[in-house]
């Protein structure tokens with residue numbers, strides 16, 4: 001595989017431009033970024049879907065499609081969404097231009113880049129499945145043909161290590177801020193960088209990861225951003241109150 005340098009791994013930006021900008025500045029302060037990989041759900045929930053899409057596209061980010069992106073273009077029904085998420089999806093749909101919808105509909109569910117397979121949910125159900133359990137992790141790993149994979153969707157930074165000798169087949173770990181995961185090709189791994197725009201692990205700070213190809217590591221970073229700014233814009237847009245409030249607590 002060619003040397004890539006530092007790759008910025010994002011997921012679940014969710015139309016939260018303040019969080020995205022904070023993540024971009026923080027990542028750039030750590031050194032040059034060669035590529036940006038974005039694991040889906042660029043829009044939905046947040047107040048600035050158009051601005052977030054424009055920013056990611058201008059940076060040449062490689063983006064996957066997530067369930068909220070498909071809901072925003074009417075390609076999946078919001079029946080399985082909670083009422084607040086469904087209301088936000090309808091609002092998002094009303095904001096996007098047809099060109100932006102075309103862009104979202106052109107995105108892939110699964111992309112392979114070097115030793116990584118990327119997908120929003122899991123390789124079993126790319127759009128919908130949350131990788132929370134050992135069972136889901138095993139089903140995902142069975143379909144993973146590369147040593148490493150990257151998933152989003154849960155908005156929780158996490159590491160799965162395949163352990164064929166254990167009855168569960170793998171171990172699941174929460175990934176704290178700053179911990180370096182060393183990539184060794186004899187152990188298959190799944191990494192979730194956490195959510196940029198709507199963290200759900202009780203830490204309201206935006207979450208992202210850096211893949212450093214020279215060091216062979218992936219590291220999660222947490223960044224404070226102007227939560228109140230995003231909340232103000234959400235209130236102005238008339239987005240549901242629960243979605244506004246949850247940003248303060250990261251749940």
Ligand code: ZN
Pocket residue numbers: 012014041066068153154155
């Ligand atoms: Zn999401």
